[in-house]
Amino acid sequence: MLTRSLRLPRALFQYRSNPIATHALSPQLIKARTMHIQHIKMRWGTGDNYAYILTDTATKDSWIIDPAEPQEVIPVVQDLVDAGKIKLTAIVNTHHHYDHAGGNKGLLQEFPKLPVIAGRDSPLVSLTPQHGQVLQLGAHIKVTALHTPCHTQDSISYFCEDTSTQPAQRAVFTGDTLFIAGCGRFFEGTASEMTKALVDTLGGLPDDTLIYPGHEYTKSNVRFVKTVMDPAKYDAVKMLDDYTNSHEITTGVFSMGQEKTYNPFMLVREPAIQQLVKAESAHEAMASLREKKNKMIVMIPEVLPHNHMVPKEVEKTIPAPAKRRINISPLSTL
Numbered sequence: 001m002l003t004r005s006l007r008l009p010r011a012l013f014q015y016r017s018n019p020i021a022t023h024a025l026s027p028q029l030i031k032a033r034t035m036h037i038q039h040i041k042m043r044w045g046t047g048d049n050y051a052y053i054l055t056d057t058a059t060k061d062s063w064i065i066d067p068a069e070p071q072e073v074i075p076v077v078q079d080l081v082d083a084g085k086i087k088l089t090a091i092v093n094t095h096h097h098y099d100h101a102g103g104n105k106g107l108l109q110e111f112p113k114l115p116v117i118a119g120r121d122s123p124l125v126s127l128t129p130q131h132g133q134v135l136q137l138g139a140h141i142k143v144t145a146l147h148t149p150c151h152t153q154d155s156i157s158y159f160c161e162d163t164s165t166q167p168a169q170r171a172v173f174t175g176d177t178l179f180i181a182g183c184g185r186f187f188e189g190t191a192s193e194m195t196k197a198l199v200d201t202l203g204g205l206p207d208d209t210l211i212y213p214g215h216e217y218t219k220s221n222v223r224f225v226k227t228v229m230d231p232a233k234y235d236a237v238k239m240l241d242d243y244t245n246s247h248e249i250t251t252g253v254f255s256m257g258q259e260k261t262y263n264p265f266m267l268v269r270e271p272a273i274q275q276l277v278k279a280e281s282a283h284e285a286m287a288s289l290r291e292k293k294n295k296m297i298v299m300i301p302e303v304l305p306h307n308h309m310v311p312k313e314v315e316k317t318i319p320a321p322a323k324r325r326i327n328i329s330p331l332s333t334l
């Protein structure tokens, strides 16, 4: 029953009439879930970054993932610790960029002695997991570290499975490697590396894995996707466009199976997508798509504040489209 409600059509370019996988779950199934994920908005209106609190409910053991802005993250974490809802056991980074790993020192000052699980280039890192290495969080959450080098060479995605549910609840924290309907820039890698990271490593995860990226970039990503995949021909693109027009938050909403219906970067092995960008191989298509997207970001000024590499000094000169505030949402079931 759960499998059926979460499993997505295998055929490309189709989508479920209800795009939100979790809406199909019965209250009993939701109650049975024990992996909780809470997002914390950071640098909202400029970087639109996410930090995440990942919790094993049985033990309350929790990771704080990418807590780049201590002043925005610590009050949320402290409230949950004080209320006895979580026990922080590690700081985790998806990669070394300051808007993901820049808060490690501040967090450690507040919560000393925590291990820092991250790639080799993160500040104060104490454990860099191998590709495929499994880490345990609390009683039920099995986390597999997946090396996904390209955006940075130390990029790690964390694939999480709650082993107490059947089938397991699944989630993946992708940092700046995979965004909903997009991918990160190739700052330290090649198109070929991104193809491997997206299509083979992340694309190889089960279809019902929900995606938790490092930024809320979906709306601007869809704007680009529409220039490549005509929404009149690709129903999934239209679905995502409609969704982003009425929802600000897309993290944890869409699955890996859905990603393969509207994200052209995930589809570079498909001849139809290669044709659309006049490429003859997956790597060529990946390079071409990224180049087109980079040009579009330069051409559309309102997309500029969403460039996560804009330093804070420069950010101050850019009018924020939305008032910056911290979102404190209750622990939500995945």
Ligand SMILES: [Zn+2]
Pocket (backbone or CB within 6 Å): 095, 097, 100, 151, 176, 184, 308
């Ligand atoms: Zn980054």
